[in-house]
Amino acid sequence: MSWGSFSEFFAMGGYGLYVWGSYGVALLLMVGEPLLARHRFRKALSQVGQSVEQDY
């Protein structure tokens, strides 16, 4: 392992801003997108349920 301490890991050899700026945005997008898709799916499912109520 190449890191002596947590602060060394966080600093990324002086490139912390660039490395964590990349990974942070990647995490945000790749958590956010599935949540949005799940929201759309649940909304569609509940609308199917509503149309059933109207029909029967």
Next chain:
Amino acid sequence: MSRSIRLFTFAAPSRFYWLTGKLLPWLWATAALFAVAGLYMGFFVAPTDATQGDAYRIIFIHVPAAWMSMVLYLAMAGWAVFGWAANARLASMVARALAPTGAMFTFLALWTGALWGKPTWGAWWVWDARLTSELILLFLYLGYMALVESIDDVRRADHAGALLALIGAINVPVIYFSVRWWNTLHQGATISMTAAPKMAATMLNAMLLMTIAFWAYSFAVVFLRTRAIVLERERQAQWVLDIGLRAKGG
């Protein structure tokens, strides 16, 4: 004959809906597992690069994201055109579901590229062939999404989208070969089928693990979005009404 029937079984939205419902948890698990393995390898096993220091660790998301941005575009264009030519509804729905994920990875490739370019080239952005063609890819995704959402007639929107996606597909080989065709600041292909890898094995393995994670992620989120689109579009179909009844506990 029986074989062709089996092949097209999952082209029925109802079958697709059922199958992807079963697959989704496994795809999410695969994505999470490989991402954890890839990040561990990328941050704790792969050594610091001799010339770029630790800034190079951006590669573990930058290259897989850039690959996915191109692969997903070709998949989107392929399904859109197939849905148009074969009048296959599900294919058109899959094409629409692919677009936001492709756009997200394109943005991520540009974003991580900017954050990598600053410390290594001294610039967030340059109007270089690779970067410019990747930016055009982002506009193609956004244009496709805007176009299909702006036309009310769903099938006509699908067809218009297919035409746009098909024409835009020319851009993908341009992105891929841009580093060879033009003199660019961007480095050449990371992985070559004909040459030995230029990077350390641990670096390469971390990148490949992340690539598998991104593939599984893409399948999962695209399937989830396709399921939503299927429910939105097939609201009148009996099997969708049955799902509604079951959801009501009726």
